[in-house]
Amino acid sequence: MVGTAVSSLFSHWRRNPLQLAMLWLGLALATALWSGVQAINAEARTSYAEAAAALGQDSLSRLVAQDGGAVPIRDYLALRRAGYLVSPVITGEIRDEAGRLRIIGIDPLTAPQEAGAPGLGGNTDLAAFFTAPGLLLMTEATAEGALPAVLPRIVIAEGVPPAAALTDIGTASRLLGQEEPSYLIVAPAQPAGLPPLAEATSLLLVAPETSGDVARLTDSFHLNLTAFGLLSFGVGLFIVHAAIGLAFEQRRATFRTLRALGLPLRSLMIALALEMTLMALIAGGIGIVLGYLVAAALMPGVAATLRGLYGAEVAGGLSFDPQWALSAMGITLLGAGAAAAQAMIRTGRMPLLAPAQPRAWAQASDRAMRRQGLAALAFFGVAVVIGGLGGGLLAGFALLGALLLGAALALPVVLAFALGIFARGARGPFAEWLFADSRQQLPALSLALMALLLALAANVGVSTMVGSFRTTFTGWLDQRLAAELYVSTADEAEGLRLQRFLDDRADAVLPIISAETRLFDLPAEIFGIVDHATYREAWPLLTSAPGAWDAVFAGEAVLVNEQLARRQGLSAGDTVPLAPGLNLPVAGVYSDYGNPSGQAIVGMDLFRTTFPEARADDFAIRVAPEDAPALATALREEFGLPDTAVRNQAQIKRFSLEVFENTFRVTGALNVLTLGVAALALLTSLLTLSSLRLPQVAPVWALGVARGRLARAEVWRLLLLSALTFLLALPVGLVLAWVLLAVVNVEAFGWRLPMQVFPADWLRLLLLALLAAGLAAALPALRLSHMAPARLLQVFSQER
Template sequence: MRLLLQSSRRFFYRHPGQLILALVGIAAGVAVVTGVALMREVLIDALDSATESLSGAESIRIVDPRGPMDETLFIELAMTRGAPPLLPVLSSRLRHGNRMLELLALDPLSLEQGGPVRLTGSATGPLFGQANAALVSQRTLERLDLEVGATLSVRHFGEQLDLEIVNVVAGGRELDDRIIMDLAAAQHLTGRQGELSFIEAPVDARAWLAERLPEELRLIDADQRRESAASLTAGMRANLTAMSLLSLAVGLFVIYSVLAFLLVQRRRTIGMMRAVGVTEGQVRGLLASETLILAGLGALAGLALGTLMASGLLELVRQPVAELYRMVASAGVQPTPLLYVSVWILAVVMALASVFGVLREAQRIPPGQLARTVHEERSGASPIWRWLPVFLLVAGLGLILVTRSLPPVLVGLFIMLSGCALLAPVLGMHLLRMTAALTRSSLVGRAIKMLLSSRQRLAPAVSALSLALALSAGVGMMVLGFRATVDDWVARLINADTYLTVSQGQLDSSSMETLQDWPEVEMLSGSRQVRMDDGSMVVGYDLNPRAWEGFEWLDGDGLAARDRVESGQAVLVTEPMARRDGLSAGDTLELVTPSGTVEFEVAAVYRDYSTDRGMIAMIGSRFRELWNDDQRDSIGLYLGPGVDHEALEQRVSETFPAGHLTTRESVREQTLGVFDRTFRISWALAILVGMIAAIALISALLALGLERAREYATLRALGLSRAGLAGVVLTQTTSLAAIAVLLAVPFSLLIHATLSLAVQPRAFGWSLALSFPLQPLAVLIPLALLIGALAGAYPAWKIAHRDPAPLLRAS
């Protein structure tokens, strides 16, 4: 074994390019998996744990499902005899440039009374000093590129607030992008006087609180909060995991390619070793050891690279998470030894599994085999193996079609992609054979014929490239198709001319009455949302006839539904809600409201992409009655013809000093902006997968060049010029890229259809109209051909400039 290992060490020493490509391939795949795994952890555990970090111990939280709670409740509870230490908190979203921050306003007096949240006296002291004093963690200070004493300008509902960073608070990544302020100061600054977001209490106060809390309030412990945060991002995490595993699979193609080539190079050596008594097991052991060393080292590099990459990837998802789920995630990842060990073992085991075929091939090298053949054996594959790709494709599709939950669909997708990966080289070689037949006597024909005899060696590269291209194009088509659907939905639903919101104070029925009297306003609509414990929303709508036209009905009769909803007897549910709870028109649902549990008929199901947690819509009057809540989050203004918008804005600012008007176009732009930011991570991962596939292709081509060195030398000896030989090699590489592209087209359509029609509905609950935007293919096809040509450029140059004479000397 020592001698065999010595020979492989020397091989890699002589071919550093092969070694580097193998290490880079596996490292890149593992890096993506590591990065995504670290990011996943943030999206589960570190979404909602800032106050927990401050308390240093688990606490329970008192929340009002209707929204912010009245501060008097805290005062009443705190004044009750035997009251546990309580901490009132006001939480609000702030924007600093493009960065989303969370304001956590605490009551320093409660802190000093030994409440559940502990800030040191030296840290909280300065909070009393001035109205705009704020604390941040050291990490946040560095992320904001500020120093203690600096002013931090943020926007709160469009209004600028200038905060002064007075001190640094001790804390981990849970405090990333959190601004800690004095409660009273924050309430004043943000115009939310008398409001609290929640109250923190010690865990052992649960029984005391349960006895005294008003019925409409909820007690939520840390586990429930974590579970809720995790379920919010479940669809997003599933999507990321699928992409990361695919990138690892593409990285494994590189390992396979290198090890398969290594075997070809040492066929003679292994044959001789077998002749002198090396056993099959030792040969297998050698290759397994090489795989272990390569994959192990590559995976280690991948872990390091992935940790570096994770922060970048995290930045891509933090903003969408904040926008979609109203949660500010930690800005940093926290690697754990368990995660590293798990990913490392996964990578090594998968690498060993991927070279199983190579090990079998090595085992079959007969003792004493001296011929250093470059052609491959014609394997008489059994019908089972021959039909395996088709079987996998059909089985994957079948699983996707018959199951209704996400995990089996993802399994089905992987089985289907495995089928595509196995089918790609088979179909690709057929296509090449046809091309060779058509271009028989030309340089192209001869180059392709030479390529055909290396089909087993090239199969992984063809699979990797076609799959990566298909994935990139498929994801791209899904995203663009989805975007067009959302754009269409927004244009339909958002049909008021402008929307009024306020950053301070509130909009209510009297605001609606005031606006209704304005001559510029023809009609109004209003909405008020509350979040339920499970993350779903209940919305109370004040709808006019035009606003009703904005609904797209997916189930139920729209006209009849409108009558029943307006009567207050029925509700509408969004598609994600209907899917998740198995609801359809005519069903009944029970809704827990502050006025008790109420049963409603589901009048209809409508299309909605605003939240994947689902939404129940009812008429505003019924909502106000049940929730005892007269507020409106926004009021839609339907204007008459020829309204002067500047004059209207002026009038709005006079009547509602903290009011803002947002036009329909702005709402559309903002919605699509959120959409684009949400899918940036998908684009980034698709690009990473494409880059790893390019490494796989270059690796295979370099291996091919080394393997066929003698044939190329013969052609040079027979009189093929350097340019001609470079042309042969470039034709071969470009042909490979071309067939990968050709195969990627149907595969990408399949992936697009699966993602749009199966994964999206099951992950997020919404269906998409299937369209086929071809822009991704229009970009990727020339790009892939260019990559093919560029990937072949170096091998072509190297092969063409190699001196043929030494290669032609008899072995």
């Protein structure tokens, strides 16, 4: 019996393939966007875990130099000769025009078992591994990526961190031009009878990284993505809801007939549930495939973002995880269930003998409208309260959620109000009918319009944020990259020769020197700068105490970046512990975009005495702009420097902007997809309505309004509704942008940007929204204008 019922229910989809496509498309898109984002997050987290586990970082302590530089070989040997089990690692990045690669050089002879260095294949030539030119072990994905041109032989091996090569320390030393270990791994079990390691060396003992700084830094980024995925999923469900609503509405008579013919209600409900489950499984399957494709397409951008922004290495490829697919399917079933619940309940309650007249399936009374308005006000209230309490990424997203929900609920109320005003101003019976009819249709259309509102608001918000960011960032780059040339030298000697060479050729040579350290127990960098107008005049300070630069150059104060200042709540005058026994007051805070970590700047003299081991290999060169190209050429020739070692300002800016563009590429892509989904939601709703509205349209036609005019009126009406929706979306989007800039970004990236508005973008978005609405209205309108008069006449000749 249920089988017969299911097959007769399915016959509906065979007869209405477009509806079926809508349902599948909605579900598949919702699943795809949500699961795609999940896949990206999962892949990135796996990469972090792998990176954290690489060489046992998550379980083994390390020894690092106090100044953040390399560990002198003599210190390493002294520890070994004292009997301590420590193992050297030389790590760094090689980069050329062709690509980049992180090199991790280990000493397999001394590496503790817990470091878990991956094995060489059975036929790997050990002599080749240990002797020049050496071998590089990397994953297949890394090997297929863009790599530097000249490399030793590559051997594919599992378990190597993404975008990195594992090799013998000797090979790493040659490739990186670095003799001394970057750090030492400490074996967990040390031989009997030795004093504690901390007493035996002046090197700094760093505890294992249990959670991983990278994971913590990138958490906010992933939360960001998740929020977008959720938004897309929600918008997708609007389509599903519309498509299911349509399918149920059109089959009301069939349900009743089947029951009259002897199908119990319970069997009907089981059949419907089976039908929906099957639909969700098929659509979910399509969605998972789509989601995988979306994720795979976005993954390189995400990887570039994470690398550019956080220095986190994430594989550019995507591996398929059945667990991910299963959870995506679960979400799809839940979503389809939620979307179908209302229609199912209504079907369950539908009396067998109710007059079988077609009616809008979401006919809302004035009372319902009032309720919705109150709910919207409540959500706005919650948003204001959360905004007032402030703080925290989650609070930021909660604020956004409340704001968007409130706006969505307020939309029908606002539209009804607006249509009421238009109706009063309308001239002529047709216009009066049109506005009255529009108001009546609102409940049916409102879900789709809400989807449009959400998509538009998100679009306004995100593009405002990205635009503000771009403007600020570009201006900041101009200030920050004031020097005409930037030169990298291979070692200290070359640096000294360079400085001598430039003595009378450049206006100033500013060493770029830094030491990696920890500030407030998080990784941070301290820079030393020489007293020069470049800094005093151009360095972008957000806040500063009077005489800030003098104090910094005198070694009496420190400048901190915005990220550190925000994280630690520092302002001018607060004290920062820079090194043991060195606490300096904050003289000012500077903006530092594109870097999530803490940073501080001290005067060069103080820097030299605090970090005597640090070397200046990079230099900023001030020279008359017109002389810069000639000087760059001279430097390349004189020092035999590769092109990549001498860069002009424009090159660096271009690179920085690339990093920036990558950062928001994913956000932009999701944004466009969401808008597309909203347009589909509109189309589905209109298709639903067009068949249901015949009884309303037919009498008007009979009274002498041409089909073409009716069809055009349908299009105009939707354009009007969409424009009104856009008007409401605009302020919502601006508040969204403000929240993103002032709350979410501060939490996610550690910097706050001044908000700027881009009305030209709004106009483009309005046109885009109207285009989407116009396209959505076109198909039903075309149908109406070509509808056989007989179909319209049927309205009079038969009730369904």
